[in-house]
Amino acid sequence: MIELLARHSPGLPEWLTLCVVLYSIGLYGLLTRRNAIAMLMAVEIMLNAAALNFVVFDRFSTNQQADGQVMALFVIVMAAAEIVVGMAIVVALYRMRGTVDINQMNSMRG
Amino acid sequence: MISSAVYTVMFYGLSAAVILLAVLAVNLRQLLRAALALMGMLSLSAGLYVLLHAEFLAGVQVLVYIGGIVVLIVFAIMLTRSSELLEDHPRPLAQVLGALLSMFFLFVAALALRDTRFPVQVQTGPPVDDVRQIGLLLLDRGATGYLVPFELLSLLLLVAIIGGTVIARKVAPPKQPFTTGGDARGETITESARTQRDIVPGEGAP
Numbered sequence: 682m683i684e685l686l687a688r689h690s691p692g693l694p695e696w697l698t699l700c701v702v703l704y705s706i707g708l709y710g711l712l713t714r715r716n717a718i719a720m721l722m723a724v725e726i727m728l729n730a731a732a733l734n735f736v737v738f739d740r741f742s743t744n745q746q747a748d749g750q751v752m753a754l755f756v757i758v759m760a761a762a763e764i765v766v767g768m769a770i771v772v773a774l775y776r777m778r779g780t781v782d783i784n785q786m787n788s789m790r791g
Numbered sequence: 792m793i794s795s796a797v798y799t800v801m802f803y804g805l806s807a808a809v810i811l812l813a814v815l816a817v818n819l820r821q822l823l824r825a826a827l828a829l830m831g832m833l834s835l836s837a838g839l840y841v842l843l844h845a846e847f848l849a850g851v852q853v854l855v856y857i858g859g860i861v862v863l864i865v866f867a868i869m870l871t872r873s874s875e876l877l878e879d880h881p882r883p884l885a886q887v888l889g890a891l892l893s894m895f896f897l898f899v900a901a902l903a904l905r906d907t908r909f910p911v912q913v914q915t916g917p918p919v920d921d922v923r924q925i926g927l928l929l930l931d932r933g934a935t936g937y938l939v940p941f942e943l944l945s946l947l948l949l950v951a952i953i954g955g956t957v958i959a960r961k962v963a964p965p966k967q968p969f970t971t972g973g974d975a976r977g978e979t980i981t982e983s984a985r986t987q988r989d990i991v992p993g994e995g996a997p
Contacts, residue, residue: 686796691803697904699806699839703813705897710817712889715880718867719822722829725860726813729836732848740843741909747924750845751937754925757848757855758944762951764860768867769959775871776961 696737703730717774717781721767725760732756801842809835820880822868830861847922 703726710723732753739749775781812832819825833856840849929941 683793683796686799687792690795690799693909694904695802696843698901699809701897701900701904702810705893705900706810706813706817708896709889709893712892713886714817715882715885716822718864718871719817719825722825722864723817725829725856725864726816726832729833729856733836733839736840736843736845736848739845746935747921747928748935750848750921750925751928753845753848754851754929755937755940755944757851758948761855761859762947764863765951765955766958768863769955771867772870772959781871 693737693741696741697734700730700734700737703727703733715782715784717771717783717786718768720783721764721771724767725764728756728760728763732760798842801838805835805838805842809839823865826861826864826868829864830857833857833861845921847925 707723707725707727707730710726711720714720714723735749735753735756737749739747739753742749771781774786778785780786809832812828812835815828816825816832819828834853837849837852840846840852928935929937932938
């Protein structure tokens with residue numbers, strides 16, 4: 682049993698499959714959600730999958746430097762900045778319109 | 792051998808849990824529960840980082856994502872009363888289209904993954920000192936360093952702080968009848984007009 686498990690130790694394709702599945706789930710959420718906050722949550726899932734992808738390639742490359750981890754760090758910081766501005770916009774829209782349903786946000790006038 | 796078996800078990804267990812929680816996070820109708828699922832998914836991703844020997848990133852993930860982003864999302868859900876006002880029932884058409892599109896993306900990406908040979912695929916040991924390596928890379932001014940993106944990122948964070956504050960701060964209430972919309976003469980509004988305005992907002996004068 683242990684031998685079997687050790688022989689099927691996950692390599693690069695398995696990790697990349699995990700990342701792409703996570704990204705697709707985030708894409709599905711982004712396309713189907715109506716609530717603006719829920720859409721931002723789906724975007725967070727997609728960004729997390731992208732950061733994971735960078736770390737996977739960092740681990741499986743011959744380069745001993747940690748470039749992929751630095752990139753993942755950048756992705757995380759940008760996700761934080763994006764969510765701050767996104768949430769501010771959502772709260773401002775709610776104050777102006779009384780709803781966060783994106784189907785009702787179809788005009789640029791306040 | 793044992794460690795390799797443990798690695799396999801951990802990978803598949805964590806992957807299954809992460810995918811399940813991600814599906815819950817995009818499908819749950821009640822947004823607070825979805826935020827909780829998102830939090831679980833992000834913390835298990837930190838576990839995946841540990842599995843990849845990126846312990847520093849796992850710590851950053853917990854601090855920034857769970858301590859910052861999820862808390863912000865929960866605050867926004869409560870501030871906009873999303874859990875009461877909009878239970879988030881997607882239209883069936885949007886649901887079918889979204890499922891089709893994301894399945895199509897998954898299919899194409901899986902095909903590309905199957906047909907691609909990655910020449911750099913060598914199972915190496917972890918770098919000796921990850922945190923030291925990351926710090927040196929971030930402050931390296933050379934061609935392979937990341938000093939300029941690092942500084943730009945701090946500028947981005949500053950802009951995000953200022954932008955978020957400006958957008959989300961309280962704005963002046965919309966124009967009321969019986970005032971001139973906030974210019975100098977409208978400030979000196981008489982007491983009778985003020986009470987009149989409070990009694991019948993939005994009626995009477997244009």
